[in-house]
Amino acid sequence: TPSTATAPASAASREQLLSRLPSPPGRLPVIGHLHLVGALPHVTLRDLAARHGRDGLLLLRLGALPTLVVSSAKAAQAVLRTQDHVFASRAYSAVTDILFYGATDAAFCAYGEHWWQVKKIATTHLLTARKVRSYRHAREQEVGLVLAKIREAASTHEAVNLTELLHVFSNDIISHAVSGKLCREEGQNMVFLELAEANSCLIGGFNLEDYFPALVKLGIVKRMLCAKARKVNKRWDELLEKLIHAHESRPASERGGEESDFIDVLLSVQDEYNLTRDHIKAQLEVMFQAGTDTSFVGLEYVMVELMRNPRLMTKLQAEVRMAVPKGKEMVTEDDLTGLTYLRAFVKETLRLHAPAPLLVPHFSMADCDIEGHTIPSGTRVLINVWALARDPRYWENPEEFMPERFMEGGSAATMGYRGNDFAYLPFSGGRRMCPGINFAVALIEIMVANLVYHFNWELPPESLE
């Protein structure tokens, strides 16, 4: 059983503690184990952990940064529940520092008073079940636009690029939540898409500056490595300033109300939470970062699994078509209650294809014990939820796509998204858990329901050759 955290160790004893943790051979000077992390880190890390790990733990030296990889449900439970208070921080990153106004947003902010405040704003003001419901007409409208494009292609038997359509769809839904009706003016929704992609390139990779913080302290290196991030941040700043300004200049009577967008809400709680202009911009920007790609990847994989499993597509179509009154033009959110197979289908997709397979890295703030191993403070932690969700110790036929396991009577029937089952963590768990679950699931379900209600899907013949 894990014991309580103790005060941080000195550098020497920290190194001593690290040297006792299970770690793979092949560590090189300077880069450490970085060369072992391939193009699909969750896959290579699973294999390395199976070979060299112990008790679900494996220590890698990624550059100068000790990184603990967690690959068992018990160790994940220790990090996200029993010792959540120790592991709820984020490591310093020069890139997120620049992109997110001193990392003052909810996702990249280090643990502390400011993070509590901005996370609370996200969970109690921006992403509540009620707020998410208030955007249903906007979602249905965006779904309508996608359906029109597909209908047009279908009428001439043309293949559609679903990846592109669904990516734009996810981005537009979030643009609408952030800036309401203004999001389409002057093509601002497309600028959001472009900037979110630029951010992903900077954050998503294994960044040199993150692994060699000492390098960043040298002025020249910092200038070189961070120039791109500054450029991208400048463009975000111009766009967000313009939108916030447009909101401020609207009469107060138009700002409140049921369908108020994130900018309206943040402006209205600005004084209560002592938010600066930069805090507001950081928070708006992170919604794109955390919400767009993740939702889009989830949605795209649902369609992949539908096309791979025609029998299951027929079953899902039957459920949706039964539930929608005859002659209705499109499925609306009222029709979705009780669609248990749809719900299970999405859950099973997020099991096999977690959009954030290693979560967002956690960071320990004190020494503490996990499974009899002492983890020193200042350790970065990756939880391999992709590996946990395919581990035969926890799942029957783990590689098989079987939504039924999440249905009544199935082996995972009681598993939900809230991080209570440590073999199933697509949205993580504990203090750092994703606050966007309702938002994401609503977006995915309404789009999928309509895609299967209106169309039969198959891959174009040339893609099968």
Ligand code: HEM
């Ligand atoms: C299928 C879609 C999504 C998935 C799979 C997902 C998953 C995750 C994961 C794994 C984390 C990291 C948790 C951790 O560090 O332990 C996270 C954090 C976060 N997500 Fe999501 N997310 C999704 C959609 C969204 C949406 C739509 C929004 C907002 C509109 C959102 C907002 C956030 C925020 C603000 C955080 C940071 C929380 C923190 O650090 O305390 N997410 N999400």
